[in-house]
Amino acid sequence: MAACRRFSARLLASSAPFAPKQQIRRLSLHEYQSQELLQKYGVPIPSGKVVQTAQDARKAVEDLGEKCTISPQILHSLRKNTPGAPISVDNPDQGHNTASRILGNGPNGGSRPPVQQIYVSQSLASEEEWSLAMTIDRENYVPVILVRKSKGIDKDSEVASFPFAISQGVTPELLSRVSKHMTRTSSPSQASFKSLSKILNGLFRIFTDKDGTNLEITRLARTGTDGSFTCLSTAFTFDDAAAKRQPELFALRDVSQDVPEEIEAAKYGIVYVRMDGNIGNVVNGAGLAMATNDAIGLYGGRSANFLDAGGQATKQTMLKAFGIIMRDERVTTIFVNIYGGITDGRMIAESIIGAATELGPIKVPVVVRLQGTNSVEGLKLLDEANLGIHVEADFGEAAKMAVRFAAGQ
Template sequence: MNIHEYQAKSILKEYGVKVPAGYVADTPEEAVEVAKKLNKETGTKFWVVKAQIHAGGRGKGGGVKVAKSIEDVKSLSNDIIGMQLITPQTGAEGKKVLKVMVQEDVYYPGESEIKEYYMSVLLNRATGKNMIMYSTEGGMDIEEVAEKTPELIFQEEIDPSVGIQGFQARRVAFNLGTSGKAFKEMVKFVVSLYNAYVGTDSEMFEINPVFKTSDDQVMAVDAKVSLDESALYRHKDIAAMRDVTEEDPTEVEASAAGLNYVKLDGNVGCMVNGAGLAMATMDMIKLSGGDPANFLDVGGGANATTVEAGFRIILKDPNVKAILINVFGGIVRCDRVANGVVEAYKNIGDIKIPIIVRLQGTNAEEGAKIIDESGLKVTSAITLKEAAEKVKIALA
């Protein structure tokens, strides 16, 4: 699950990570009040107005602006709230901005040189250890840095059973070239950031940039956080941060129905029980000359209700030209699934596109008979090869 920047910073702050003062606003008028509040709290005379969407690269799309007056705050907020923000991570359709974060400007002059770094914490799946990835080249695309100057990308692997050690945090601070007060602040920052990552069961914490101020404070100027949805039951407060307006409406509907659904760009809708079988089904669709339109796992207890919900979700995609239902009858009997398909079909009404139902496992033949004798525009199959051939015919 992704969360907004202002939410990520509230989590970081709880774990002792320094962040610039800032608040979220839904309207330009609220943004002005926030700016005045920040002026009283911090004395800042400049503010940064930042679009809150679940995507990076907001600055490139015009979603991050510096305001040098209260009037600027209102004007810029008015421009950003409601805009369709297009970034390298949103795709061509972009995302509509519904709120902004107004933040104090920390790029103030001082005795020390300001500096931007990159830092992220994530799992290295190859080693089974957590990893801090960091670079002196913050504030820009880390992919570009990795491609052009890979020697500027550092990694620190941490055994999750032991946790981050002091010497590791110091090594990170040393490799980033910090010294004196900034070195001590960076060590604290690294430890706190790692603890936030572990403490929230996150998949990734990305801070770009990590900023060293002119008075040698180290803080997270930006923050991108992705959380492990499977662990959200342990974090009710974080689960409440979910913003469904940032998610695909169909995926939200599927989640509410207890289905695992991911929309793709193909022409064959697929409904399967089990993630592994779903992946195999998508491969089969490709081999038959089609392209999967979705990943949809109805789980082991497929019944009329889940099948109907799956049908309705798949049929919302206008690109779908055929539907393949591929069920292995292990936990659930194939005849029960077949009855569920027939009942769901009748509840929905006339379905214009061909449907192929491949049943294998317990009572597969009985299930195929139910499908074939239903009188509906549904074709049964038992083997993968047979199902693939029927998908190919349906697309012809």
């Protein structure tokens, strides 16, 4: 199925989580926070400590038994920009030296926050390792367990998918299927079956109790002579819409590693998610914002952001949205896509003109598509403002135009 093919593609990238990219904000936990949550739910993990200094790292290695793994605590959304994958150390001196190199260093020459914490955990020998996630198959509208071999025989195998029902949870039949797949035997050992049962049931309880969206065990290892499984490293994300239901969980959010623009936008009721392209979008409504990103991709472009200014966007929110996008040096074209139901097209036009006046000249091409309430008047205002703004009423044509400008055509 298509969803699993996307998951498989993500898995082929080192340290990439199972979950596909989505244009929403999520709560991402650090590895040590995810591990602590697993432990709370009775899932087997190695002993570990989070530290902030090299001296504390030395002490942690001493306490945990010499051979340890040191992991910079960088949220998964930023890891592709960091110099630090987990590092194995054999003694306290190596732990101290490794921590000294990692702590205080930031990715991209310091354009992102420096590493402030590292997680020191016991190194456990393993012959086999897996990636396992409990997430949501959004194309088939079901929760799913995804599994792939990452170490040992059949390394880099295809992703195996096990859909299930929230109302039924981890049934004996589901547990048996997953266990047989991972152990390659119809009669797995009692230890492997029991440990896998703890893991899957613990994940399910976290998934449902805490509004999980993607609970990934990035390294699930068979570590014991009896074939038992242990969760060596994890990466958990949760639904941002659950913030009011999960105050204790959301108190764990590390705002120092959030994208600053996302924090600023949230203060004004704007949903902003930084993406990897060069077309800056200003849109009203989450559905239209997703459609806008899809249209840009359809015509060969790439969005720099997902931005939903809200179904009742005001002049103030529009000015803030423009300010955020105009400061983004990656943006080579701005695409404003507004459908005016409650939102007034004339107000949108006045906001764009006001942004050009208050925030300085707009130095990149701007394509504006307006439809709905007072859209004709709004488009006329923009056309008469002599700001070099390109107006278009048709969605598809406007998206094509934005892609062409972004490509320098």
